[in-house]
Amino acid sequence: MNGKINISILQFILMIFGVQIGIGMLALPRELANKSGTSSWIAIIFGGIICTIISITFIKIREKAPTKSFVDFFTFYLGKILGKIIVFLFSIYFLYMGYTVIVRTILYIQSYILQQTSVTIVLLIFLVPTFQLVSGGVHLIAKYIETIFPIIVFVLLMLLFTLKDMNIYFILPIIKDGWLPIFKTIPTTTMSFLGIEVIFIIYPYLKEKEKAIKGVIIANAMSTFTYLFVTLICFVVYSPYEISRIYEPVIDILSVLEFQYVERLDFVLLSLFLLVISKTWVTYLWVGMCGITELFKLKSYVFVLFILFVVFVLMTYILIPTFSTTNIWINYITITGICIIIGMPIILWIGGLIKK
Amino acid sequence: MIGVTGCRDKVNIEDITMSLLLGLDVNEEGQVEMYMSSPVFSEEAKEKNEHFEVKTYSMKEARNFFDTMATGITSGGKVQAILVGSKVIEHKNWYSTLDFLYRDPKLRLNADLVFVNGSVSDVFDLELKDKPRSSIFLPQLIQTAEFRDVAVRTSLRKYYQMYYEKGITPFAPELSIVENNLKMTGTTLLNDQNLYSKTLSMKETQLFKILNDKVEGQLSLTLALEKFKKDVDIFKENAVSFYVKDIRRKIHKKYKHGQYQFNINLKMPIVINESPIKLNDQTEKSLDVEIEKKIEKDLNDLVSSFQEAKVDPLGLGIFASAFNHSVWKKNDEKWISFYEKANIKVNVEIIIFDKGISM
Numbered sequence: 001m002n003g004k005i006n007i008s009i010l011q012f013i014l015m016i017f018g019v020q021i022g023i024g025m026l027a028l029p030r031e032l033a034n035k036s037g038t039s040s041w042i043a044i045i046f047g048g049i050i051c052t053i054i055s056i057t058f059i060k061i062r063e064k065a066p067t068k069s070f071v072d073f074f075t076f077y078l079g080k081i082l083g084k085i086i087v088f089l090f091s092i093y094f095l096y097m098g099y100t101v102i103v104r105t106i107l108y109i110q111s112y113i114l115q116q117t118s119v120t121i122v123l124l125i126f127l128v129p130t131f132q133l134v135s136g137g138v139h140l141i142a143k144y145i146e147t148i149f150p151i152i153v154f155v156l157l158m159l160l161f162t163l164k165d166m167n168i169y170f171i172l173p174i175i176k177d178g179w180l181p182i183f184k185t186i187p188t189t190t191m192s193f194l195g196i197e198v199i200f201i202i203y204p205y206l207k208e209k210e211k212a213i214k215g216v217i218i219a220n221a222m223s224t225f226t227y228l229f230v231t232l233i234c235f236v237v238y239s240p241y242e243i244s245r246i247y248e249p250v251i252d253i254l255s256v257l258e259f260q261y262v263e264r265l266d267f268v269l270l271s272l273f274l275l276v277i278s279k280t281w282v283t284y285l286w287v288g289m290c291g292i293t294e295l296f297k298l299k300s301y302v303f304v305l306f307i308l309f310v311v312f313v314l315m316t317y318i319l320i321p322t323f324s325t326t327n328i329w330i331n332y333i334t335i336t337g338i339c340i341i342i343g344m345p346i347i348l349w350i351g352g353l354i355k356k
Numbered sequence: 357m358i359g360v361t362g363c364r365d366k367v368n369i370e371d372i373t374m375s376l377l378l379g380l381d382v383n384e385e386g387q388v389e390m391y392m393s394s395p396v397f398s399e400e401a402k403e404k405n406e407h408f409e410v411k412t413y414s415m416k417e418a419r420n421f422f423d424t425m426a427t428g429i430t431s432g433g434k435v436q437a438i439l440v441g442s443k444v445i446e447h448k449n450w451y452s453t454l455d456f457l458y459r460d461p462k463l464r465l466n467a468d469l470v471f472v473n474g475s476v477s478d479v480f481d482l483e484l485k486d487k488p489r490s491s492i493f494l495p496q497l498i499q500t501a502e503f504r505d506v507a508v509r510t511s512l513r514k515y516y517q518m519y520y521e522k523g524i525t526p527f528a529p530e531l532s533i534v535e536n537n538l539k540m541t542g543t544t545l546l547n548d549q550n551l552y553s554k555t556l557s558m559k560e561t562q563l564f565k566i567l568n569d570k571v572e573g574q575l576s577l578t579l580a581l582e583k584f585k586k587d588v589d590i591f592k593e594n595a596v597s598f599y600v601k602d603i604r605r606k607i608h609k610k611y612k613h614g615q616y617q618f619n620i621n622l623k624m625p626i627v628i629n630e631s632p633i634k635l636n637d638q639t640e641k642s643l644d645v646e647i648e649k650k651i652e653k654d655l656n657d658l659v660s661s662f663q664e665a666k667v668d669p670l671g672l673g674i675f676a677s678a679f680n681h682s683v684w685k686k687n688d689e690k691w692i693s694f695y696e697k698a699n700i701k702v703n704v705e706i707i708i709f710d711k712g713i714s715m
Contacts, residue, residue, distance in 0.1 A: 115462075165514070167674065239520060239521035241520045255465050258466055
């Protein structure tokens with residue numbers, strides 16, 4: 001299907017990388033430090049390796065039916081009814097994930113930049129460009145992600161300036177309390193690599209399919225590097241006793257940057273970083289919408305999207321999301337996500353066996 | 357309507373009272389007092405500085421009171437320094453009053469924390485005829501003192517780290533009023549309970565900075581060497597002055613039978629500015645040895661005075677944690693009791709790499 005809409009291998013890599021890097025990065029150093037102290041950065045490498053293996057499995061499974069669309073692929077493996085149920089649950093998961101990320105982002109904006117503005121209003125403003133991107137399809141989203149990729153490089157480079165206050169002794173010795181706590185942290189780090197499940201959906205659009213495995217390896221390596229970079233910088237700048245007291249070390253660390261004419265760089269960089277986070281929710285919402293429209297054979301895609309956004313606004317208005325409630329949502333979602341990325345290949349494999 | 361709602365917390369710059377200095381003190385009756393000072397940009401006002409004083413326990417509440425008196429809306433985004441009175445740091449839990457500074461993202465965590473030797477109200481009331489307005493002068497004073505390395509600089513962020521890190525005890529610069537003038541007089545050291553413990557003089561502060569390997573500006577040290585003493589008149593001609601360049605510090609750590617041992621080796625390149633003797637290749641050696649001896653003695657005295665006062669501003673605990681983590685982890689609450697008994701030695705190696713243009 002969709003012979004005309006294609007994305008290049010670079011866009012494929014950046015899309016996976018873009019979905020992985022997002023809201024989770026801001027608090028990651030604290031979460032890791034809480035789990036197993038400053039040695040926990042080693043677990044990121046293991047998490048990265050695990051996710052690379054899972055991604056390669058995804059590609060291998062997807063290669064069996066490379067051009068089949070989202071719904072067709074699952075019905076091909078699992079039969080009509082079961083396949084459709086799975087796609088439906090999958091879509092709900094993606095939409096909910098997208099919604100959670102956008103709400104969480106708005107909470108950050110409210111906490112750091114616009115303290116007096118209500119969440120609903122900011123959500124409305126954010127949904128306008130989201131609407132344009134999501135209704136533009138994979139081509140537009142891929143281009144958008146490609147365009148804003150330099151921002152994450154810029155934000156990461158700015159982090160290097162904070163190293164003037166570093167103390168290398170904060171992370172020494174490298175393995176503080178043995179290997180066991182590090183292994184226990186691997187699930188947490190694996191969660192931060194969530195996003196690889198979109199491979200299932202964007203794979204058919206990839207132009208050079210033979211390079212797909214190389215692509216996922218590069219994407220996962222990029223994410224691993226980014227997480228390692230950020231975490232290590234936070235661990236040498238903050239004392240091990242201090243880091244567990246700061247909610248978002250990655251934003252907070254930037255607040256001390258001051259140049260001759262620019263102060264409070266954290267606000268500027270947080271605003272830029274919002275674009276980086278937006279990649280996550282835009283992709284998730286698009287993927288979710290893909291499933292829903294294909295499943296119910298809906299013709300007016302734009303209208304459904306509009307209805308969905310109205311539901312989002314109403315939900316936000318009624319629920320009044322806070323940091324604690326979104327924490328609970330994120331918790332549920334990441335557990336579901338882990339189940340999906342591990343369970344999906346197994347289900348498909350069994351489905352394939354039965355089919356034979 | 358939607359478009360303008362984002363601007364609800366918009367404040368025009370003319371309507372802002374920029375609090376550049378904040379103060380915290382305890383008065384004679386034991387009440388907590390908060391101070392704020394901000395520049396006034398009005399041509400009609402005679403005073404170019406407005407300052408307020410409020411008795412309250414919470415700085416955030418104090419801001420409401422400030423707003424009842426100030427020309428504009430008080431904003432903390434440009435805070436330059438927080439002055440804390442010397443009485444405050446004799447009371448427990450004083451640090452909790454500063455909690456809001458770390459919670460509000462709009463506040464500037466680069467603001468300097470300064471301890472005032474005396475009462476904060478004296479600093480705010482002080483009228484300096486030959487200086488710019490105090491809310492601008494004071495930050496400049498801190499900056500110049502730091503450049504000459506006669507004072508340390510502790511930002512709020514840095515203090516937060518020293519407070520929560522168990523391997524270091526906090527310190528911050530000290531400000532005094534000497535003969536109607538503001539003066540940076542040294543460094544206040546606090547113990548692990550975050551209470552006042554000891555004050556370092558200006559000279560000790562310089563040595564402390566050397567020991568801490570935190571020389572960033574221009575550190576010029578003057579020593580009186582006994583060996584070259586002539587004692588004929590009031591000019592004794594035995595002073596040697598030098599700039600200290602990039603210090604290389606190496607700390608050797610050992611742990612044996614419950615006792616830590618730290619050997620702090622400093623390699624110190626210096627530039628001689630002033631010398632009591634004629635310097636050629638032979639005499640240079642003797643001067644080198646004398647400086648080495650003197651500075652080594654001073655530094656060792658300083659370290660043992662730290663141990664006596666039970667303060668660890670050098671953060672040796674961080675080194676202890678880095679090299680012997682299993683022991684550290686069991687005893688991180690009791691670090692100071694280990695530190696007291698530790699065997700700390702400072703070795704200095706002086707390298708004279710410039711002696712000036714005349715012998």
